[in-house]
Amino acid sequence: xxxxxxxxxxxxxxxxxxxxxxxxxxxxxxxxxxxxxxxHEKPEHRIEHETLQRYDDKLWLHCRDVDTLSKALExxxxxxxxxxxxxxxxxxxxxxxxxxxxxxxxxxxxKPELYRMQFDLSLADGICTNQPExxxxxxx
Numbered sequence: 439x440x441x442x443x444x445x446x447x448x449x450x451x452x453x454x455x456x457x458x459x460x461x462x463x464x465x466x467x468x469x470x471x472x473x474x475x476x477x478h479e480k481p482e483h484r485i486e487h488e489t490l491q492r493y494d495d496k497l498w499l500h501c502r503d504v505d506t507l508s509k510a511l512e513x514x515x516x517x518x519x520x521x522x523x524x525x526x527x528x529x530x531x532x533x534x535x536x537x538x539x540x541x542x543x544x545x546x547x548x549k550p551e552l553y554r555m556q557f558d559l560s561l562a563d564g565i566c567t568n569q570p571e572x573x574x575x576x577x578x
Contacts, residue, residue: 448476450483457496461570464498467517469506477502490515498528498546498566532563 446452448466453476456463467474468481474490475481490497490513499517501507510517511529518528525535525545533545538557541547546564550557551572559565565573 448478448483450476450485453485456570457493459570461574462496462498462564463493464500464566466502467499467506467510468502469509487513498534534566 453463453465465476465485466478467476467485469475470481474485474487476483476485490499494516497516499510499515501510501517501519504519507517507519514529516528516530518526518534520526520534520536524537525533525540528534528546533540534548535541535545536548538547538550538553538555541550541557541559542561543563545562546566547557547559547562548566549568550559550565551567551569559573560577565577567573
């Protein structure tokens with residue numbers, strides 16, 4: 439859990455492992471043919487509605503299209519939609535930002551490892567990263 443692994447991203451095994459390690463998890467979500475599915479570019483892995491409900495306080499659902507966002511909002515899930523935006527507001531009122539100039543209180547800092555500069559992320563409400571172990575060690 440310390441670096442990107444595209445083969446494992448958005449798989450039930452990786453989501454379960456991250457939850458077991460006590461991390462929140464961002465997943466790419468689709469509402470496809472009446473089922474919840476995970477997958478970055480397309481729906482690939484089924485995830486049960488009950489699982490989304492049970493772990494709602496630990497999941498950040500990145501809705502990949504408008505139909506998915508609408509259905510996730512209807513279910514009152516912690517969700518957002520983002521397509522190259524510098525900052526979006528999640529259904530729970532958090533700011534989700536990919537740009538360092540927005541990182542601070544009330545913001546989830548997205549992939550800070552992509553920037554060569556070091557940032558003090560202690561004011562951020564959370565960090566979305568492919569390197570969670572590194573940040574846990576640094577901020578614990």
